[in-house]
Amino acid sequence: MTALQSLTQRPWIWSFLATALVWFTTVLMTGTGGALGLSHAAFTFAAFSVIVGTGQMFVITLGPGNIDLSIPATMTLAGTVALKLMAVDNGMVAAGLLAALGVGLAVGVANYTLIKLLRIPPIIATLSMSFIVQSIAIWTNRGLRIKPPQLLAEFTTSSTFGVPNTALVALAVTVVAWLLLERAVYGRWITAIGQSLEAARMAGVPVEGARFVTYVLCAVLAAFAGYLLASFSGGAALNMGAEYLLMSIAVVVIGGTSVAGGESNVPGIWGASLFMFLVVSMLNTYGFSAGVRMIMTGFIIISVIMLAGGWRANAR
Amino acid sequence: MNRYVSVDTLRLALPALSLAILLVAVFWLQPRAMSYTGLNLLFNLAVPIALATLAQMLIMAVNDLDLSIGAFVSFVACVTATYLYSTPVVGILILAASVGAYAVLGVIIHLRNLPAIVVTLGMSFVWGGFAVLLLPSPGGQAPEWARWLMTVRPPFVPVAIVASIVAALLAHLLVMRSSLGVLIRGVGGNARSVERAGWSVIAARAAAYGLAGFFAVLAGIALVGLTTSADAGIAQRYTLLSIAGVILGGGEFTGGRISPIGAVIGALTLTLAGSFLSFLRLPSDWQIGAQGAILIIVLAFRLLLNRLEARNK
Numbered sequence: 001m002t003a004l005q006s007l008t009q010r011p012w013i014w015s016f017l018a019t020a021l022v023w024f025t026t027v028l029m030t031g032t033g034g035a036l037g038l039s040h041a042a043f044t045f046a047a048f049s050v051i052v053g054t055g056q057m058f059v060i061t062l063g064p065g066n067i068d069l070s071i072p073a074t075m076t077l078a079g080t081v082a083l084k085l086m087a088v089d090n091g092m093v094a095a096g097l098l099a100a101l102g103v104g105l106a107v108g109v110a111n112y113t114l115i116k117l118l119r120i121p122p123i124i125a126t127l128s129m130s131f132i133v134q135s136i137a138i139w140t141n142r143g144l145r146i147k148p149p150q151l152l153a154e155f156t157t158s159s160t161f162g163v164p165n166t167a168l169v170a171l172a173v174t175v176v177a178w179l180l181l182e183r184a185v186y187g188r189w190i191t192a193i194g195q196s197l198e199a200a201r202m203a204g205v206p207v208e209g210a211r212f213v214t215y216v217l218c219a220v221l222a223a224f225a226g227y228l229l230a231s232f233s234g235g236a237a238l239n240m241g242a243e244y245l246l247m248s249i250a251v252v253v254i255g256g257t258s259v260a261g262g263e264s265n266v267p268g269i270w271g272a273s274l275f276m277f278l279v280v281s282m283l284n285t286y287g288f289s290a291g292v293r294m295i296m297t298g299f300i301i302i303s304v305i306m307l308a309g310g311w312r313a314n315a316r
Numbered sequence: 317m318n319r320y321v322s323v324d325t326l327r328l329a330l331p332a333l334s335l336a337i338l339l340v341a342v343f344w345l346q347p348r349a350m351s352y353t354g355l356n357l358l359f360n361l362a363v364p365i366a367l368a369t370l371a372q373m374l375i376m377a378v379n380d381l382d383l384s385i386g387a388f389v390s391f392v393a394c395v396t397a398t399y400l401y402s403t404p405v406v407g408i409l410i411l412a413a414s415v416g417a418y419a420v421l422g423v424i425i426h427l428r429n430l431p432a433i434v435v436t437l438g439m440s441f442v443w444g445g446f447a448v449l450l451l452p453s454p455g456g457q458a459p460e461w462a463r464w465l466m467t468v469r470p471p472f473v474p475v476a477i478v479a480s481i482v483a484a485l486l487a488h489l490l491v492m493r494s495s496l497g498v499l500i501r502g503v504g505g506n507a508r509s510v511e512r513a514g515w516s517v518i519a520a521r522a523a524a525y526g527l528a529g530f531f532a533v534l535a536g537i538a539l540v541g542l543t544t545s546a547d548a549g550i551a552q553r554y555t556l557l558s559i560a561g562v563i564l565g566g567g568e569f570t571g572g573r574i575s576p577i578g579a580v581i582g583a584l585t586l587t588l589a590g591s592f593l594s595f596l597r598l599p600s601d602w603q604i605g606a607q608g609a610i611l612i613i614v615l616a617f618r619l620l621l622n623r624l625e626a627r628n629k
Contacts, residue, residue: 002428014390064569064570065569067433069556080563089402099428102436110455117616118612118615118616118619119566119619120563120615120619121563121569123559123569124559124560124563124615126616127556127559127560127608128609128612129608129610130608130610131604131607131608131609131611132605132608133605134604134605135601135602135603135605135606135608136605138468138601138604139601139602165615183335246383246437246440247382248435249433249434249437250437253431253433253434258431259431259433260431269493277456286355289444289449290445290448290452291445291448291452292445292449293445293447294441294442294445294448295441295442295445295446295449296445297436297437297438297441297445298439298440298441298442298443298444298445299442300438301434301438301441302438302439303433305430305431305434305438306424306428306430
């Protein structure tokens with residue numbers, strides 16, 4: 001009983017339970033033959049949500065009103081700029097990565113500058129910034145679809161020891177994120193800020209510095225995900241980041257991170273990202289029409305939140 | 317005493333001032349816009365956005381955020397262009413039920429202590445799904461009366477402006493002058509003290525969500541009255557526009573600090589910014605970016621005036 005209790009009190013457990021349930025329901029339909037392929041695809045696609053979700057998680061941890069809406073635009077711009085710079089040349093892979101991360105750095109700094117200078121809520125600051133970044137992306141892209149260098153395209157679409165490379169990269173990102181959050185003073189700082197900004201300030205936490213680092217980190221992770229996604233899907237498209245706006249928020253919250261801030265959860269992001277992919281493929285397998293698929297996705301998201309929310313309500 | 321008056325008027329004066337400046341800029345670029353037809357064209361599309369902004373404002377009054385407004389308005393537009401046109405009774409029933417669903421959503425969010433952002437995120441899929449089922453491809457037809465309402469030509473003042481003023485006044489009376497409005501804003505300010513004073517917080521939240529649903533329904537009908545047909549993604553961008561409109565109008569994310577008249581002005585400002593940019597003949601690549609820049613400039617302007625006001629105190 002106590003073991004069960006301590007397990008159900010872990011906020012990430014729900015996302016993994018839901019993932020397992022959906023996986024079994026899908027495999028029931030496809031037969032065990034499809035199980036491996038399904039899991040492989042789930043890890044491949046979940047990797048991108050995990051990377052952007054990790055960045056969003058740091059931002060949401062800062063407390064109410066902190067959400068980064070510029071993630072999709074940042075992904076698109078970083079992917080576009082990197083592919084353009086690399087120009088299908090294997091020797092430029094590292095330079096492309098640096099360019100993408102540079103884009104992330106610039107967007108993050110600009111986001112924080114707006115928040116700080118204009119004292120506007122981060123949602124509005126990152127929204128306005130995303131409009132500008134998107135315009136720059138449109139201007140850079142010019143409707144051309146440049147292919148990624150052979151080396152990079154191969155890396156992102158192949159596997160090591162049966163595990164997709166993108167998933168391995170995402171795993172590395174989450175391990176670092178977990179260390180930052182649980183073992184480094186930075187993690188303590190942002191958690192403290194999320195729980196009470198005033199208390200954190202009085203306790204001597206460098207509030208503005210920590211917020212600055214968080215917004216930059218989120219934008220850099222988004223840019224990194226954009227670089228990988230553009231290479232994976234064979235080129236940068238202008239709408240490639242679109243679905244990651246809602247996705248990044250959904251995986252963070254379904255994963256058990258509190259929207260009110262001050263309480264974050266890294267393992268949950270993996271559970272939630274796998275879950276979000278598997279729900280869609282389950283509904284596809286069962287042959288539902290697009291409309292029904294969307295309706296069921298919505299209801300499933302709400303049900304998971306209600307289960308996890310029940311845990312939160314009891315804990316209070 | 318004096319201080320309170322100035323803070324209140326400032327909350328309204330700033331959005332009004334930014335709207336006026338933008339309007340002057342548009343007239344300067346395109347003097348022909350300074351006419352009955354010109355004004356109507358400029359503000360036509362602002363009516364549904366203003367109504368959606370009022371809906372978002374009601375949700376923000378209780379410290380929540382609705383990420384499903386865009387999908388919901390699209391859904392309403394699809395219902396309006398199909399059932400409300402062919403079998404009005406069924407259409408009205410569907411719309412009434414969806415307003416009820418909004419109120420129920422408020423109750424669930426309150427009872428289970430759920431994050432509104434995520435619940436409405438889930439609902440955006442649900443509304444989007446129903447919209448796709450109703451109209452898999454663009455089409456449908458606007459009901460005669462909705463079409464008439466949006467294209468009627470009252471003397472002197474274009475209908476777009478009349479409708480905006482009526483919506484703003486209605487919302488103002490409802491939110492700022494009625495006891496229900498005070499209760500809703502009180503929940504945003506301090507839910508616990510509202511509860512201690514013997515009011516039902518659940519009822520207040522349900523009312524705020526229900527009213528938001530009602531305004532969003534009006535937004536969908538108005539939109540179809542303008543466009544004469546609908547598609548499942550017709551109002552997707554309303555989610556972000558409505559949030560930006562509330563903030564531009566002087567509202568805040570927490571504390572029940574909102575302004576209905578400001579919200580309508582904020583929505584008008586956003587629409588006008590779009591027209592302003594097309595009059596500037598800006599390359600289309602930069603249109604969205606310039607809209608972001610205008611948003612930033614208006615907010616910077618607001619900060620500047622706030623600072624000036626604080627110094628004069």
